[in-house]
Amino acid sequence: MGTATLKKTFSHGIHPPEHKAATVESAITPLPFPPGLVIPLSQHTGAPARPIVEPKQEVARGDKIAEAGGFVSVPMHAPAKSTVAKIGLALTPSGAMTPAIFLKVDLESEQEPPPEADSAASNALTPEELVAAVQETGMVGLGGAAFPTHVKMLVPKGKRVDTVVVNGCECEPYLTTDHRVMLEASEDLFTGVRIALRATQAGCAIIGIETNKPDAIKALAKAAESDSRIRVAPVKTKYPQGAEKMLIKALLKREVPSGGLPIDVNAAVFNVATLAQLGRLLPRKQGLIERVVTVTGPGVERPGNYLVPLGTPVQFLLDHAGMKDTARQVILGGPMMGVAIASLEIPVTKGVSGILVLTDKELAQRPTKVYPCIRCGQCIQACPMFLNPSRLGLLSRKEQYAVMEERYHLNDCFECGCCAYVCPSNIPLVQYMRIAKAVNRERKTAK
Amino acid sequence: MNPDSFAFIFLQACLINNFVLSMFLGICPFLGVSGKFQTASRMGLAVIFVMLVSSTCAFWINELLEMLDAEYLRLICYIAVIASAVQLVEMFIKKFSPALFKALGIFLPLITTNCAILGLALFQTQRAYNFVQCLAFALGAGVGFTIALVIMAGLREELDLADVPSVVKGAALTLVLAGILSLAFMGFAGIGT
Amino acid sequence: MDPVALFTAGGLMLGLGLILSSVLAAANKKLHVFEDPRIDQVEEMLPGANCGACGEAGCRAFAEALVAGRVSPAQCPANEPQNIEAIAHLLGIDAGAQHKRVARLACAGGNNVAASSATYRGVATCRAATLIGGGGKSCAWGCLGFGDCMAVCPFDAIVMNRNALPIVDEDKCTACGACVDACPKNLFSLHPVDHRLWVACKNELRGAEVRRACAVACIGCGLCAKDAAEGLIAIENSLARIDYDKNELASLEAIQRCPTGAIVWLDKEKGPILGEKAIGALAERKAG
Amino acid sequence: MTQETPQVELRTSPHLQRPIRTDAIMRNVVYALIPVAAFSIYAFGLSALLLIATSTASCLLTEFLVRRLSKVENTAGDWSAVVTGILFALTLPPGLPLWIAAVGGVICIVLGKLLFGGLGYNPFNPALVGRAFLQAAFTVPMTRWAAAFAPGRFVQAIPSTLALPFMQAPEFDAWSGATPLAMWKFQQTATDMKDVMSAFMGTIEGSAGETSALVILICGAYLAVRKMMDWRIPAGMLGSVFVFSGVFYLINNANPNPLFMLCSGGLMLGAVFMATDMVTSPTTPVGVWIFGVLTGFLTVLIRLYGALPEGVMYAILLGNALTPIINALTQPKIYGAKKAKAKVEQTQ
Amino acid sequence: MAEKNLPESLDTFVKGLWRENPVFVMLLGMCPVLAVSNTVKNCIAMGLCASFVLIMSSTLVSLFRKHIPKQVRIATFIIIIATFVTIVDYVLKAISKELSDALGAFVPLIVVNCIILGRAEAYASKHNVVKSFIDAVGMGVGFTFALLCLGVVRETLGMGTIWGIPVFGANFERWSILVTAPGGFFTLGAWLLVFSWVRERGRTKAKGGAA
Amino acid sequence: MNAEAKAVPAGHIEAPSSLRMIATLGLVAMSSGFLIVSVYQLTKERIAHNERRALEKAIFEVLPDAVDRASFAVEENGFRRLEADEPFVETVYAGYGDNGALVGVAIEAKGQGYQDVIRVLYGYSPSKQCLTGMKVLQCTDTPGLGDRIREPEFRANFEGLDVRLTEDGARLLHEIETVKGGGKAKAGSTDGVSQATPDWRIDGVSGATISSRAVGDMVNASAQRMLPLIVAHLDQLKAKT
Numbered sequence A: 001m002g003t004a005t006l007k008k009t010f011s012h013g014i015h016p017p018e019h020k021a022a023t024v025e026s027a028i029t030p031l032p033f034p035p036g037l038v039i040p041l042s043q044h045t046g047a048p049a050r051p052i053v054e055p056k057q058e059v060a061r062g063d064k065i066a067e068a069g070g071f072v073s074v075p076m077h078a079p080a081k082s083t084v085a086k087i088g089l090a091l092t093p094s095g096a097m098t099p100a101i102f103l104k105v106d107l108e109s110e111q112e113p114p115p116e117a118d119s120a121a122s123n124a125l126t127p128e129e130l131v132a133a134v135q136e137t138g139m140v141g142l143g144g145a146a147f148p149t150h151v152k153m154l155v156p157k158g159k160r161v162d163t164v165v166v167n168g169c170e171c172e173p174y175l176t177t178d179h180r181v182m183l184e185a186s187e188d189l190f191t192g193v194r195i196a197l198r199a200t201q202a203g204c205a206i207i208g209i210e211t212n213k214p215d216a217i218k219a220l221a222k223a224a225e226s227d228s229r230i231r232v233a234p235v236k237t238k239y240p241q242g243a244e245k246m247l248i249k250a251l252l253k254r255e256v257p258s259g260g261l262p263i264d265v266n267a268a269v270f271n272v273a274t275l276a277q278l279g280r281l282l283p284r285k286q287g288l289i290e291r292v293v294t295v296t297g298p299g300v301e302r303p304g305n306y307l308v309p310l311g312t313p314v315q316f317l318l319d320h321a322g323m324k325d326t327a328r329q330v331i332l333g334g335p336m337m338g339v340a341i342a343s344l345e346i347p348v349t350k351g352v353s354g355i356l357v358l359t360d361k362e363l364a365q366r367p368t369k370v371y372p373c374i375r376c377g378q379c380i381q382a383c384p385m386f387l388n389p390s391r392l393g394l395l396s397r398k399e400q401y402a403v404m405e406e407r408y409h410l411n412d413c414f415e416c417g418c419c420a421y422v423c424p425s426n427i428p429l430v431q432y433m434r435i436a437k438a439v440n441r442e443r444k445t446a447k
Numbered sequence B: 001m002n003p004d005s006f007a008f009i010f011l012q013a014c015l016i017n018n019f020v021l022s023m024f025l026g027i028c029p030f031l032g033v034s035g036k037f038q039t040a041s042r043m044g045l046a047v048i049f050v051m052l053v054s055s056t057c058a059f060w061i062n063e064l065l066e067m068l069d070a071e072y073l074r075l076i077c078y079i080a081v082i083a084s085a086v087q088l089v090e091m092f093i094k095k096f097s098p099a100l101f102k103a104l105g106i107f108l109p110l111i112t113t114n115c116a117i118l119g120l121a122l123f124q125t126q127r128a129y130n131f132v133q134c135l136a137f138a139l140g141a142g143v144g145f146t147i148a149l150v151i152m153a154g155l156r157e158e159l160d161l162a163d164v165p166s167v168v169k170g171a172a173l174t175l176v177l178a179g180i181l182s183l184a185f186m187g188f189a190g191i192g193t
Numbered sequence C: 001m002d003p004v005a006l007f008t009a010g011g012l013m014l015g016l017g018l019i020l021s022s023v024l025a026a027a028n029k030k031l032h033v034f035e036d037p038r039i040d041q042v043e044e045m046l047p048g049a050n051c052g053a054c055g056e057a058g059c060r061a062f063a064e065a066l067v068a069g070r071v072s073p074a075q076c077p078a079n080e081p082q083n084i085e086a087i088a089h090l091l092g093i094d095a096g097a098q099h100k101r102v103a104r105l106a107c108a109g110g111n112n113v114a115a116s117s118a119t120y121r122g123v124a125t126c127r128a129a130t131l132i133g134g135g136g137k138s139c140a141w142g143c144l145g146f147g148d149c150m151a152v153c154p155f156d157a158i159v160m161n162r163n164a165l166p167i168v169d170e171d172k173c174t175a176c177g178a179c180v181d182a183c184p185k186n187l188f189s190l191h192p193v194d195h196r197l198w199v200a201c202k203n204e205l206r207g208a209e210v211r212r213a214c215a216v217a218c219i220g221c222g223l224c225a226k227d228a229a230e231g232l233i234a235i236e237n238s239l240a241r242i243d244y245d246k247n248e249l250a251s252l253e254a255i256q257r258c259p260t261g262a263i264v265w266l267d268k269e270k271g272p273i274l275g276e277k278a279i280g281a282l283a284e285r286k287a288g
Numbered sequence D: 001m002t003q004e005t006p007q008v009e010l011r012t013s014p015h016l017q018r019p020i021r022t023d024a025i026m027r028n029v030v031y032a033l034i035p036v037a038a039f040s041i042y043a044f045g046l047s048a049l050l051l052i053a054t055s056t057a058s059c060l061l062t063e064f065l066v067r068r069l070s071k072v073e074n075t076a077g078d079w080s081a082v083v084t085g086i087l088f089a090l091t092l093p094p095g096l097p098l099w100i101a102a103v104g105g106v107i108c109i110v111l112g113k114l115l116f117g118g119l120g121y122n123p124f125n126p127a128l129v130g131r132a133f134l135q136a137a138f139t140v141p142m143t144r145w146a147a148a149f150a151p152g153r154f155v156q157a158i159p160s161t162l163a164l165p166f167m168q169a170p171e172f173d174a175w176s177g178a179t180p181l182a183m184w185k186f187q188q189t190a191t192d193m194k195d196v197m198s199a200f201m202g203t204i205e206g207s208a209g210e211t212s213a214l215v216i217l218i219c220g221a222y223l224a225v226r227k228m229m230d231w232r233i234p235a236g237m238l239g240s241v242f243v244f245s246g247v248f249y250l251i252n253n254a255n256p257n258p259l260f261m262l263c264s265g266g267l268m269l270g271a272v273f274m275a276t277d278m279v280t281s282p283t284t285p286v287g288v289w290i291f292g293v294l295t296g297f298l299t300v301l302i303r304l305y306g307a308l309p310e311g312v313m314y315a316i317l318l319g320n321a322l323t324p325i326i327n328a329l330t331q332p333k334i335y336g337a338k339k340a341k342a343k344v345e346q347t348q
Numbered sequence E: 001m002a003e004k005n006l007p008e009s010l011d012t013f014v015k016g017l018w019r020e021n022p023v024f025v026m027l028l029g030m031c032p033v034l035a036v037s038n039t040v041k042n043c044i045a046m047g048l049c050a051s052f053v054l055i056m057s058s059t060l061v062s063l064f065r066k067h068i069p070k071q072v073r074i075a076t077f078i079i080i081i082a083t084f085v086t087i088v089d090y091v092l093k094a095i096s097k098e099l100s101d102a103l104g105a106f107v108p109l110i111v112v113n114c115i116i117l118g119r120a121e122a123y124a125s126k127h128n129v130v131k132s133f134i135d136a137v138g139m140g141v142g143f144t145f146a147l148l149c150l151g152v153v154r155e156t157l158g159m160g161t162i163w164g165i166p167v168f169g170a171n172f173e174r175w176s177i178l179v180t181a182p183g184g185f186f187t188l189g190a191w192l193l194v195f196s197w198v199r200e201r202g203r204t205k206a207k208g209g210a211a
Numbered sequence F: 001m002n003a004e005a006k007a008v009p010a011g012h013i014e015a016p017s018s019l020r021m022i023a024t025l026g027l028v029a030m031s032s033g034f035l036i037v038s039v040y041q042l043t044k045e046r047i048a049h050n051e052r053r054a055l056e057k058a059i060f061e062v063l064p065d066a067v068d069r070a071s072f073a074v075e076e077n078g079f080r081r082l083e084a085d086e087p088f089v090e091t092v093y094a095g096y097g098d099n100g101a102l103v104g105v106a107i108e109a110k111g112q113g114y115q116d117v118i119r120v121l122y123g124y125s126p127s128k129q130c131l132t133g134m135k136v137l138q139c140t141d142t143p144g145l146g147d148r149i150r151e152p153e154f155r156a157n158f159e160g161l162d163v164r165l166t167e168d169g170a171r172l173l174h175e176i177e178t179v180k181g182g183g184k185a186k187a188g189s190t191d192g193v194s195q196a197t198p199d200w201r202i203d204g205v206s207g208a209t210i211s212s213r214a215v216g217d218m219v220n221a222s223a224q225r226m227l228p229l230i231v232a233h234l235d236q237l238k239a240k241t
């Protein structure tokens, strides 16, 4: 099927500058192995993985080193031939210390090549077996939330998926991983889409791509012609078009109910990189051991898209890409939703799609002076969830967290940052939302 | 508009000579119960109700006293009857809607001993309103009181989220707000003439 | 004086009085809701801080619970002893034993001794900072020093010291637990005042890793455990842990050889007392 | 143990931001007000100039001093006091004694703004609080209108302008005029298209800034295009005035015609610059329309049926008073709201 | 803390004047305070009337406090108060028509003045006659004091006079807002602000002194 | 100790007997009735005297030549002599000079002012066919503004105000008009100052146009109705019956 002509989208949202030019042309290049890798056992949503290796044990590339800690959990695989140095605590982007497996990479010997694909075997699996196989790959959403992919593929009893939505929007400024993946791994992507279709037993798949990636739209639309179940839909370039709720609204005109999941409107959403990886790994019975990361920003000398072994410390990656002296802020993810990290020892994990380095100059352009909310209503007109960030911010300042949840739908905020982006008073609205959510969560568990 | 008409008496009592904002009647509950929007609107309803009750009571008491040539007992009869009527209402609410009672708290008795209620009775007598006019007056006064109360509650709830200087917080703030509201209500002067 | 008027007035008022009181009397019977008058009396004897330290939703609720016999008067830590007595007397019950408890902070890493790895910019509260990369302190467990605990303490028992570390005033603290809930790093806990031997660190890393982050952290060396009475101190997760069931065995001995000063003796008058070795090490650090 | 090398910074996402700050918005409002002020000076001469200067200085100085005395961060630099000062001056009759304007400036800032916590927290439009206060305090000087385009206006101030502080101003028969609305109200003069045109172009009497509807509209358009002002409020307010006064005009054509209603008095200035004060108007999309229509309706009501010839100020202040309630009742329906639940929430 | 050393009766009295001033601290009886405080003369008349009622009813309530059943307590109090108010109303009318016209309905409205009922309820019904009397006098004086605070400001600025005598000369531009409704609110608000500012300063000073 | 403490609640739970409640309240109410009626009787005379004096003062103010007065109730066709003033009855007051002759009639008029109702009393001299004065009885309009209708400058407008009737005596020859401050001098008489020239215009108070216009309008409305009636039944008033 061809592309639809009408530009689909959702209401509200913002148009931040894209900043994608620096890396959009750079093909994915593999990064060399660092001397040490850190594999946190909890780099996905859900239960942490359980280590199945001992210190000093030697592991081969692709070996499973930790098993899933439950159904909503995934195993970990060794990204390189190495020795287990220790199982200890490692710093995460959130600032907490969590258990991790520390690997000392065997830099001397050759790393084994990945096994050959066995499409026939994988094609023969039933949906249930397929879900189990997906779990074994250790796949999680590469779009950012790192939610175990197999969980989304398992359709619960009484529910139905009619459409698989493939998220190729990449609406975050600066990032180009999904864009490159769509261009360079379209074969794998289509394999992945078919796996998703089979696992969910959905009738069709729509690949939503923002109009600022015409080459990807063209390439995939052409490739999609061979499979009538799959089609490509251009969607308007607008942030946060890639948020699954927005994409579902744009493509299917359905609204995921408040507090609900895509499955409640018969859809399942997967990121293109997720499906491309899956299409590559599953037929090979391989685990997820590397991912594409956009390293970019004014603080980087050689921006580009790198294929990075999971567990590589950010420091190593930035050394490789060249970090300028003026660099002052390192962000995992894109500028809208990414988290600034306090230490470069933090490793690249499954959910990291980009590393953005900002310099003194950009920080100076964002003074920290905060004005009071002047109730301009800009945030209200930006919030894609139709919340009232102005009111939420004011309430949070006065610590009325319960009111925020009960009356102002705090929990529907997915922290896209549109509100804070437009706020002329420089109010850290997203931070206020996070504080409120954290306190409410704590209070609930305390009860 | 005819100054003796139902509509004019209503408008006059409700907006132009608003009991709270330009006649200074019922300031205590106005200051006390205008903190929360929900409470204020319920209190407003209670006041409208009590006003209708007491206006009716007062009208017939006055008729009776004039018949007996005992106008000098007017004040005491008004207050006694109104107070008991309201106390009855209060007991009633306490019994049948503890939640409402809790929300209005100690202010239910305040409605009884409230300038607005007695003022209503005294003014209607002074102006020699007939029964229908009394009802219009009571309704207007009650609605006017409720409007003022509800607006004030809205403003105060909003200001709970503001950085009001600590010396202003509390009654001073409410009075300043009432002053500005009263200024704004001046705009209604003369409507209907 | 006109006797007719006199008669009218007297009669009218009598009638009025009679009617009113009859109606009220009837209503009183039909509509009365009983509320124990003692609740009001008890409430008047409570401090009215509505701090919730008693575990009830405010003083009124506590008064109701007292009258209902669900709690004992001494459970309100903020009350004056004579009032507690008075309440007990009024209700004819025992005042209940009250152990003085206070809030204790498990961190000594003020900004003079603990390193920071990043500069945090944003809402200036510990809660907010924690959510962004942990707040930028090198030690992931350490106190951030924005004083959420101070702000939340209803009794002004906490002040931030020069090095942005909260100090609890034992006399003012009522163990209401507000700070325990407020601290996003979970550094506060409530302890009987006589728990004077104290480990002021939560860092679970070991040795050099810790020392990079903070000069007064517990490095898990185990010297205190060796010096203390048998079984009083154990090392768990690279941290000294005191078994307060054996609190009576505690003495100043345990802290003397601690190389960092992570284990201290909290003296009522003099405040935290460090071991000799730690004092030396810290002095050296200052000089160097 | 602070490191010598500059540390990385931790900030919250988003790490990108639109580069328009609140002070810039306020500054742009000042730019937009300059032509209005200039026209006013052109029409009323020296007196208008002195009036605007005095009131702006008074507002700014008050903000600065009060913040200084209360030992909090000084906010005088955020330009909002300047906006208040200029707008306040534009609502005053030229010829008003300067001391009254200065007192008014203090009232605007203290009573209208700082008592509530300053910028962003004031429930009522500060400039209008100031004006309403003066109107009630000094009604006579506040309802004495000077003639526009008086010869000699650039070399000589209207004598009353320079009255001694706290003293009554002399009458100024030689300079006096009457606003078209007051003429209609008190002299029962009819209004025709000629009046509409002169009100539109600004060749009439009135407050310093209520003269040329055209200039105000152009300046408002500038702000609306730069997204520093919500165009829906003036649209709602002006539209509602047009419709309601049209209805009353059709019922009884002794009432002024709707175009005259639109162009006369302070309506343009109020609708474009004062009802739009975002701090004191609703934030929700539906609420904004309700606010516009409501203030428009009140304006017509007061003008046609009230005791006073002009009602824009009172209409906006009443609208301000209702803003919290409007906001509460018009919370947007969120994405994915469950229908029944949404209803319950809205009534809260 | 000089107050601590005062004899108890004096303390009871002073308390009504300042520490528990019915208007400025307890925020009771605001209606007449706002309504009649536009001239000093009215303030004094109102203060006297209210004080008389307050003293008489407090004393009487205290006298009979043991004999009044709880359920008819309020009704009885109100009747007692209303009696004295009616008396005051007639006496005032007999003394001066102008004054009673100026105070208008606010004399009969003393009946519902929250201070009087409040004091009867909260104090007189629990204390002996002497204490209740002193308390009532204190409260009455405190009430009059509060009225005067407002009256002086409102009359001087609003009319340019005190007790009807011009103070600023003929050409004074009067702040007529002060004698109207908003002016009443603003003046009382301003006084409350002044008082809370004084109190706050006292508190910080006490803190500073202790530290 | 304990026993005593427990006794407290017990005492409270027991409800007082209804009889006692009724008795107490009845007794208190009755005593208060006696008290009030006594005070009422004692002050009645004095209050009536005050009211009468105030009324007379106002009447003599608007009828400067009068020394005595009589009240008449207004009825369908004519007047009825009132021995004592009755409330809620529309009344006019006839004023008599030294020699007992009718010098004028004082009439009350009321109407809506700026804030609330304004009540005025104005004097009418049937012989001179003009008004003789006006006094504001009640006005709650803005002090300092609307209140200025009480000032002598404004009141002077009514002294000698021309209220001639038409030939048939059915209405005023000229409606009483209120003109904007200073307008009277310009628009009215030719020489602008002469009191002798009959004028039916009232100078509004600048800054209180509404209140002053209201007074003008209410006097006009009242005069339109009352003056023809008075002229028609002048004998009744003259005869004091």
Ligand SMILES: Cc1cc2nc3c(=O)[nH]c(=O)nc-3n(C[C@H](O)[C@H](O)[C@H](O)COP(=O)(O)O)c2cc1C
Pocket: A045, A141, A143, A144, A145, A146, A147, A151, A152, A153, A243, A244, A245, A261, A262, A263, A267, A268, A269, A414
């Ligand atoms: C507890 C939980 C259960 C979930 N269950 C499902 C599911 O059954 N089906 C599904 O498609 N997605 C499921 N998800 C994934 C979410 O729909 C969503 O993809 C994930 O939270 C990340 O989305 P985001 O990146 O837009 O925030 C679940 C998520 C959570 C947190």
Ligand SMILES: Cc1cc2nc3c(=O)[nH]c(=O)nc-3n(C[C@H](O)[C@H](O)[C@H](O)COP(=O)(O)O)c2cc1C
Pocket: A140, A141, A142, A143, A144, A145, A146, A147, A167, A168, A169, A170, A171, A172, A178, A240, A241, A242, A243, A244, A245, A269, A270, A271, A272, A274, A275, A337, A414, A415, A416
């Ligand atoms: C504000 C916001 C923006 C997002 N933008 C994108 C995006 O541009 N591309 C993307 O693939 N996922 C994006 N996501 C994540 C999607 O919601 C969704 O989780 C993801 O597409 C699910 O696929 P995955 O589980 O395979 O990652 C965004 C989420 C949010 C909350």
Ligand SMILES: Cc1cc2nc3c(=O)[nH]c(=O)nc-3n(C[C@H](O)[C@H](O)[C@H](O)COP(=O)(O)O)c2cc1C
Pocket: B186, D135, D136, D137, D139, D140, D143, D144, D186, D308, D309, F114, F115, F141, F142, F143, F145, F146, F147, F205, F206, F207, F208, F209, F210, F211, F212
């Ligand atoms: C607060 C306020 C109070 C007013 N009070 C009165 C009043 O009592 N009486 C009155 O006639 N006009 C009153 N006005 C209206 C104006 O003073 C004035 O009458 C109107 O603007 C006409 O002015 P002019 O007399 O100069 O033509 C008041 C206006 C305001 C704003």
Ligand SMILES: Cc1cc2nc3c(=O)[nH]c(=O)nc-3n(C[C@H](O)[C@H](O)[C@H](O)CO)c2cc1C
Pocket: D025, D026, D029, D080, D081, D083, D084, D085, D087, D113, D118, D119, D120, D121, D122, D124, D125, D126, D127, D128, D223, D228, D229, D230, D273, D274, D275, D276, D277, D278, D279, D280
């Ligand atoms: C479009 C716009 C209109 C404004 N109008 C007013 C106004 O009418 N009066 C005023 O005092 N400030 C006005 N301001 C400035 C500012 O919002 C005002 O000072 C705040 O109300 C103070 O908190 C305006 C600002 C903007 C952006």
Ligand code: SF4
Pocket: A382, A383, A384, A385, A386, A387, A388, A389, A412, A413, A414, A415, A416, A417, A418, A419, A420, A429, A430, A433
């Ligand atoms: S961060 Fe939350 S509140 Fe802000 S725009 Fe996004 S969803 Fe709305």
Ligand code: SF4
Pocket: A372, A373, A374, A375, A376, A377, A378, A379, A380, A389, A390, A393, A419, A422, A423, A424, A425, A426, A427, A429, D283
């Ligand atoms: S964008 Fe900022 S200033 Fe505007 S309403 Fe929202 S929070 Fe307030």
Ligand code: SF4
Pocket: C102, C103, C152, C153, C154, C155, C156, C157, C158, C168, C172, C173, C174, C175, C176, C177, C178, C179, C180
């Ligand atoms: S907050 Fe903490 S320090 Fe303060 S009283 Fe409560 S427990 Fe003690």
Ligand code: SF4
Pocket: C105, C126, C142, C143, C144, C145, C146, C147, C148, C149, C150, C166, C182, C183, C184, C185, C186, C187, C188
């Ligand atoms: S103890 Fe906790 S709450 Fe207190 S300053 Fe430290 S981190 Fe913040």
Ligand code: FES
Pocket: B025, B026, B027, B028, B029, B113, B114, B115, B116, E028, E029, E030, E031, E032, E112, E113, E114
């Ligand atoms: S004095 Fe309290 S309501 Fe009027």
